[in-house]
Amino acid sequence: MPISIPVDHAWRGKGNCLNCSLRSQALFSGLIEEDFKQLHQPIDQMVMQPGDVLYRKNDTGRFLFTVRSGLIKLVKYLPDGRQRIVRLVCSAEVMGMELLAEESYRHEAIALQQTELCRYPVDEIDRLSLHNPVLHRALMEEWEKMLSEAEAWLTQLSTGPAKRRMASLLLRLTDGITSECYLFSREDIGSILSITTETASRTISEFKRQGLIKALGHNHYYVDTVALKAIP
Amino acid sequence: MPISIPVDHAWRGKGNCLNCSLRSQALFSGLIEEDFKQLHQPIDQMVMQPGDVLYRKNDTGRFLFTVRSGLIKLVKYLPDGRQRIVRLVCSAEVMGMELLAEESYRHEAIALQQTELCRYPVDEIDRLSLHNPVLHRALMEEWEKMLSEAEAWLTQLSTGPAKRRMASLLLRLTDGITSECYLFSREDIGSILSITTETASRTISEFKRQGLIKALGHNHYYVDTVALKAIP
DNA sequence: CGCATTTTTGATATAGGTCAAGAGGCGTGG
C-alpha cells in the first residue's frame, strides 16, 4: 500500500450553485438566488486524484462535500486492523453529514478515481436549514437516502454467495447507458464485499470466462447486466 | 411461522413527555413546557405483545415511535423471500424516521418482546423542528446515531466468523448491570447474523458448553461478557 | 396428554479461506 498524504486541498474558485449541472440532484437544489446571497462563505470546488485522502476518522471538520464526478470510498477499520469499506460516494452524493451532529468525521475518505468535489461550510447548512423549509427537507431526504443505502449495502453486498454479491457490486457501478464499468483494486473489492482478494479475483476471472463481463481496458469492462441480474 | 395481524393500536392515554422517565434520552428531551403547548395532537402510548406487527413496508404512516421498553425488529425481505433483520430498536430509540422524507415505512416492524411505545405525529415533528433549534439538532443526532448504528451492524454483526458475530450480538443484548440477556428464536438470530438457524443453534450450544453463557430460564441467559469479548 | 413447532444434533457437501507460487504491469534508473 502506498502511503497517501492528506492533500492540502487546492480549493480553487467559487462554485456556482445556481448554474450547477448537478443542480436538480444536489443538496442545494431547492435554494434560490436570495438564499445564496445569505451565505457568508463561498462554495469551493476541488479535484482529487486516486489515493488522495480527503479526511480521516476523528479529524475535526467544518465542511460537507458533494461529489460532482468520480468516486470516493468511506473506510472503517475493524478491531483486527483490516479495513471495511462501508460506503461508496458517487456523483451528486453527499458525505460528511455526521458534522451536523458531531464535531469530527467518522470515516476515512479516499478517492478511488479522479474526483471533483464541492464543499459546503457545515455552519451555513446548519444555520440555513433551521429556517429554510426546502433545505430542511433536502437534509431529511439526504439522511434517509443514506440510511436506506446502508441497508441495501447490508442486504445486497454483504449477504449471500460471493458471485451474487460481486454481481450486485458490478451492477451498481455500471453506467446505465453504455453498460460500462470502472473497477478498482481486488483488495478494495474484497473489503466492500467482505471476501478475500483471492476470492474477488477468482470471481471476476470466472465472470470473464463466462462472458458476463468483457475487459475494455485496465479495470474497465463491458457488463452484461441482464445476465448478472439472473445470478442466484 | 404464525400469521400476525397488525394490531389496531390500542393507543390509550396521553403520554406525559415532561415527566417521562426516558426524558433525558428521548427525542423530545430538549423541549420545554412552552413547546408542548404548541402540539396540536396528544402524544399517545401503547403496549405490544411479541409477534405483534406495528407497521408493514409501504404502509402509509403519520407517526414516529419511541420504544420505552422492550424490543422491536425491523425486517427487510430479500429477493429470494428470506427475511433479513436490519435493525433492532430498543429502549429510548426511535423508528419511523423515514416518514420525515417519504410517505411510507420502509420495513416491517414486529415486536420481539412485550414492548411499550410512544408515538409522535410526524407532522408535528416536522413543523416544530423547522424553527426549534433543540429539536432540529435532536433529529440530526438521531439520524446520525441510526447511520452509525447501521455501520456497526455491518461491521460487527455481518462480518467475520459466526462465533464472533454471535458474541457481538449477545454483548449488545446483555444488560450492563446484571450481565443478563434475553434471546429470541434461532431463526431471528439467523436473520440478524446472516447465518442459518442450525449454525445459530450450534453456536449457542457451544457457548453453553464452554460456560460463556448460562441458561437462567427460557431464552434467558447469564453472559460472561469478558470472555465473549475475547473471542477472535 | 398428544400434536405441532422449534431446537438440537448428526452426517455430508461445498463455498470460500489460507498458503504458496507464478504471471503480468508499471515505474525507475541505468
Next chain:
DNA sequence: CCACGCCTCTTGACCTATATCAAAAATGCG
C-alpha cells in the same frame, strides 16, 4: 529504450467453517 524490481493480480492445492439435508429431542399449546 531496455532491464530490473516491486506490486498487484491470477491460479493452484488444500483445509476449514458453514450450509444442507435429515432425524431425534425438547418445548409449548390446545
